[in-house]
Amino acid sequence: MNMRYLEISLQSNEILAQKLYLQFYFPAMQLSKLIQQMMKEPSPIRQIMKMASKQNIINMGLDPDEVISYGGGWVGHHAPEGLRKKYEEICKDRESFHDAGKYSPTLGFEECREAIAKMEKELFGVKLSIENIIIGQSSTQLTHDLFIALANPDDTILLFDPTYANYPGQIKMALRNAKIVRQRVLDVETWEYKSQEEMAEDFKEIYEKEKPKIVMFPSPDNPSSQVFGDEFVKTMADICYENGSFLIIDYAYKTQCFIKPPNYFSWNPSDYPNVIAMHSNSKWCRGLGRRLGWVDANEEIIEAMERVQQCSILCPDTLHQFAMAEYINEALKDGSLKKYLEDVKEAYKKAADETIKAINDLLEMPCLIPQGGLYTLMKVGEDADEFVRKVLKNTGVLFIPGRGFGESLREAVRISYGPHVENLEIIRKGFERVANYLRKA
Numbered sequence: 395m396n397m398r399y400l401e402i403s404l405q406s407n408e409i410l411a412q413k414l415y416l417q418f419y420f421p422a423m424q425l426s427k428l429i430q431q432m433m434k435e436p437s438p439i440r441q442i443m444k445m446a447s448k449q450n451i452i453n454m455g456l457d458p459d460e461v462i463s464y465g466g467g468w469v470g471h472h473a474p475e476g477l478r479k480k481y482e483e484i485c486k487d488r489e490s491f492h493d494a495g496k497y498s499p500t501l502g503f504e505e506c507r508e509a510i511a512k513m514e515k516e517l518f519g520v521k522l523s524i525e526n527i528i529i530g531q532s533s534t535q536l537t538h539d540l541f542i543a544l545a546n547p548d549d550t551i552l553l554f555d556p557t558y559a560n561y562p563g564q565i566k567m568a569l570r571n572a573k574i575v576r577q578r579v580l581d582v583e584t585w586e587y588k589s590q591e592e593m594a595e596d597f598k599e600i601y602e603k604e605k606p607k608i609v610m611f612p613s614p615d616n617p618s619s620q621v622f623g624d625e626f627v628k629t630m631a632d633i634c635y636e637n638g639s640f641l642i643i644d645y646a647y648k649t650q651c652f653i654k655p656p657n658y659f660s661w662n663p664s665d666y667p668n669v670i671a672m673h674s675n676s677k678w679c680r681g682l683g684r685r686l687g688w689v690d691a692n693e694e695i696i697e698a699m700e701r702v703q704q705c706s707i708l709c710p711d712t713l714h715q716f717a718m719a720e721y722i723n724e725a726l727k728d729g730s731l732k733k734y735l736e737d738v739k740e741a742y743k744k745a746a747d748e749t750i751k752a753i754n755d756l757l758e759m760p761c762l763i764p765q766g767g768l769y770t771l772m773k774v775g776e777d778a779d780e781f782v783r784k785v786l787k788n789t790g791v792l793f794i795p796g797r798g799f800g801e802s803l804r805e806a807v808r809i810s811y812g813p814h815v816e817n818l819e820i821i822r823k824g825f826e827r828v829a830n831y832l833r834k835a
């Protein structure tokens with residue numbers, strides 16, 4: 395047996411032994427009821443990622459190095475070279491590195507918030523003052539804190555179907571028994587998003603009945619890569635405003651929007667005080683693990699978030715803020731930021747086109763044309779959990795079953811081209827394998 399694999403199985407045996415030891419010697423140890431319940435309902439995506447773990451792939455008789463994964467919800471492009479250099483400069487100098495180890499203010503450094511305000515103005519025309527911005531550890535953390543700042547455990551939250559798979563768990567974690575209602579936006583027969591008018595009508599009806607405190611959606615979306623139109627978003631914003639609800643727009647993929655950006659991309663908190671914009675460094679500058687995000691909102695919400703963040707993370711990371719502020723200021727001045735973002739967007743558009751072409755040529759299954767982001771949704775016409783299992787076992791190709799994103803995707807898979815953006819040849823290869831297998835099956 396390969397020593398590396400032996401090591402992995404020894405490690406898992408050790409964990410099991412530790413668990414048994416704890417159960418034997420500390421039988422009265424009880425985790426919180428909330429977490430016990432949540433651990434019984436692991437996210438479906440995590441379950442699949444576990445299935446695709448190295449050990450499991452080997453157990454299936456496959457070679458882990460031969461697996462082609464369309465599962466990753468992450469970007470594969472490189473961070474801006476100018477940003478990397480800023481980190482290098484800070485880390486190379488003894489005193490700068492020392493300075494980057496100090497605490498940040500809870501809201502983030504003013505210099506970094508100013509740089510963000512400048513960037514948003516220049517890229518999207520959003521008018522912000524630094525009082526409209528709080529910097530946090532990531533959009534995941536900021537979303538958790540926003541739920542706490544805006545809603546009570548007996549409130550209702552409206553999400554779409556499909557939508558980002560992490561939101562329901564985050565709501566449960568932050569708001570315990572808050573009710574989650576879903577609005578379906580995908581027509582599963584035609585495999586197209588409903589018209590804006592139809593979505594607006596559905597929204598009015600659901601809003602009237604459920605009176606949600608928060609409505610939240612990503613734009614461009616994960617998992618569908620669709621971008622809601624202005625008419626629908628304006629309807630939601632107006633209804634939320636009139637009724638004292640909040641509309642949170644998650645802009646994780648804002649700079650990877652392939653279509654003409656809708657007008658709401660440039661909304662600002664003084665015109666839309668109940669609309670909150672969530673941002674992250676994860677996808678635009680490939681800062682997935684260099685955790686940093688920020689929220690734009692009216693001053694009252696930012697003050698509330700400051701209070702929550704004092705308890706959740708105390709303050710955001712100093713090194714990331716230093717590097718980011720210096721990079722943005724320089725790259726806005728010399729035009730390199732815009733050029734970088736244009737190139738990155740173009741690269742993802744190419745990867746999206748390559749993916750859609752391969753699906754159309756080889757599988758002929760209905761799929762959504764990405765309007766931005768990293769994904770498409772393909773209708774497989776059978777239970778997607780089962781489809782993903784059999785395809786992985788027989789071809790070594792990994793898709794993500796749609797169920798975790800909403801009931802409307804029970805017979806669909808999410809396909810991510812994000813990780814392959816710098817390696818486009820691999821995209822077609824995976825679909826060729828799947829097509830060969832399905833032809834024979």
Ligand SMILES: Cc1ncc(COP(=O)(O)O)c(C=O)c1O
Binds near residue numbers: 467532616686
């Ligand atoms: C829509 C959406 N929001 C938020 C996140 C997480 O962002 P962060 O890395 O800033 O926590 C993701 C990650 O895939 C996402 O797709």
